Amino acid sequence: MMGLGCMRLSTERDRDDDRGLAVIASALDAGIELLDTADVYAHDDADLGHNERLIARLARPATIVTKGGLTRPDGAWVPDGRARHLAAAARASRERLGRPIDLYLLHVVDPRVELATSARALAKLRADGVVRAVGLSNVNLAQLEAALAITEIAAVEVELSPWKLDALRGGLVAACVAHGIRVLAHRPLGGPAGARRLARDPIVRAIAERHAATACEVALAWLASLAPVIVPLPGATTVATARSIGRAADLALDDDARAELARRFVAIGDGPVGAGGADVVAIAGMPGSGKSTLAAARVACGAVRLNRDERGGTLRGIAEALDRALAEGARHVVLDNTYATRASRAEVIEVAHRHGATARCLVMQTSLEDAQRNAAARMLAQHGRLLEPDEIRADPTAIGPSALFRFRRGYEPPRADEGWDAIEDIAFVRATTGTHAGTIVELDRLVWIGRPRVASGVRLAEGARDRLAARPHVAGTTWLPGLDRAGVDAVVARLRELLGFALPVAACTHLPGPPVCWCRKPLPGLGLVLARDADLDLARSTHLGRGPADAGFAARLGMRFEEF
DSSP: OOEEEEHHHHHTOOOHHHHHHHHHHHHHTTOOOOEOOOOOOOGGGGTTTTTHHHHHTTTOEEEEEEEEEEEOOGOOEOOOHHHHHHHHHHHHHHHHTOOSEEEEOSSSSSSOOOOHHHHHHHHHHTTTSBBBBBEEEEEEEHHHHHHHSSSSOOOEEEEOOOOOOOOHHHHHHHHHHHHTTTEESSTTTHHHHOOOOOHHHHHHHHHHHTOOHHHHHHHHHHHTTTOOTTEEEOOOSSHHHHHHHHHHHHOOOOOOHHHHHHHHHOOOSSSSOOOOOOOEEEEOOTSSSSSSHHHHHHHHOOOOOEEEHHHOOOOHHHHHHHHHHHHHTTTTTEEEEEOOSSSHHHHHHHHHHHHTTTEEEEEOOOOHHHHHHHHHHHHHHSSOOOOOHHHHHHHHTTHHHHHHHHHHHHHOOOOOOTTOOOOEEEEEEOOOOOOOOEEEEEHHHHHHEEEOOOOGGGEEEETTHHHHHHHEEEEEEETTTTHHHHHHHHHHHHHOOOOTTTOOOOEOOOOSSSSSSSSSSSSSHHHHHHHHHBBBBBOOOOOOOOHHHHHHHHHHOEEEEOOO
16 A cells, blocks of 8 residues: 655645646545645645645545644744644644544654653544544654553554665564554655665666566555555655556565565675674663763773764664674674664664674663763863864764753663663763862852943852852852853953952853753753862862752752752
8 A cells, every 4th residue: 555645745835736736636546545644734834734725625535644743933843742732733634624534643742742641632632533543653662652551543654765764673663563553654765865866776776677667666665565554655746756656556576576675775784694602782872871981891801892983874884884893703892872762773683693693782871961961071071171062063973962852852772672682771870070079159149240241240249258258169150141252251350359269160151042052051061161170079069059950050960059
């Protein structure tokens, strides 16, 4: 079975409704029975529902899948998984389509909303008769399992193509087969660029010639043959492409073709298999969790290290390097590449077992807060300072705050059913810092800095001088958004003049908004700078501050927090 992905008929800037209607009609005439749409398949929020209205104009029988849980402010794609939004969005979609919704999917998991909340909202829509069945889009296996604990899931829509088989390798497709859940494969050719690659691929082209088909038709037919629940959703913007999808739905590949395509896109390596006895260790954990330190200890004992940061390329390239290393006789191999998802780990297990090696996973039990401290500390050690946001974005080896949040959102903890021979949790050990017990004070709490924040606006709060003078090894943090280096230096000089003694000061000058630097509280960068400059032992030091940001700052640094 094939479906038609209708998104580009409404999101392209040069869209033409008459052409779009002709494309959909041609797909239906060619035997396509499922149309995939969404309320946000439009230019922006003002254009919301364009694709659904386009489909409704045909009034032809077909299964219609639509989605909610995204918004399009100014053309952006912003998640909204709140129950209230989903309820209103589904009813609006039903109104635009002019018929009951056959299948309604949560378009994406909203990181600000518990998945359980969105799943319960879907269940209520089905119970209320607004939709006939519900499902999920852009989820992993753990998220599917969490939703299944709440409600019945009829379908899952994920990216799946010859170039991206994560859903297959990560066990999501197998779980859907076990539960009888339909897998709707969007971008089944890998987008326009992927389609061009398929047309150039010599193996795919040879199979296409034998079957009197195009390379894209072969790829779609192969994808559908991987499991009975898979329904590819190729997009089409021309009548010719729509008709080609119909031909792909009728294409039956022979056994040799399926085997060749599996070797081309699924298997890794075809070299001689080793005699066994080797040990492959993958270290899983978020950026900054201490994987490199653990890997270095194994390298010192003779292990071969395969790390993407050092070698570049893709995780598949690392798996291919593992295949070569084991074929050449390596006995101990360590891989420390985050491995956040089951799919990213599957190839490591596959290659290890093909060579008769054990496949073990060491899981770094490092909290987000401790990883943040590690990431900032590593940046200081490598560069002697905290990098600016544009420098972090430009350096592929630099870890920014957003990388850790992304990891946490998509992380699938390793499980035995992936095929690991052993899984071991590794406890986090916090590194020690300097010599002196001291105090880091949030100067914005004890010192009033006028607006605009310039040196002439600095005033001391009552009793601030005496309170700080009584403490040994005092250092300060402050937030001076928008000031340049000269402005910061002038404010610090004025502070020292008013206090009557010198103290190290670390300032964040970045503007409000999402965290893009390591120096914005509660992130720990400023504390690490001061610990280095003032030789402070953070574990024996105190942070004076007020409010959750200061408390979180102290917790990340392992300091005692004192509120005033």
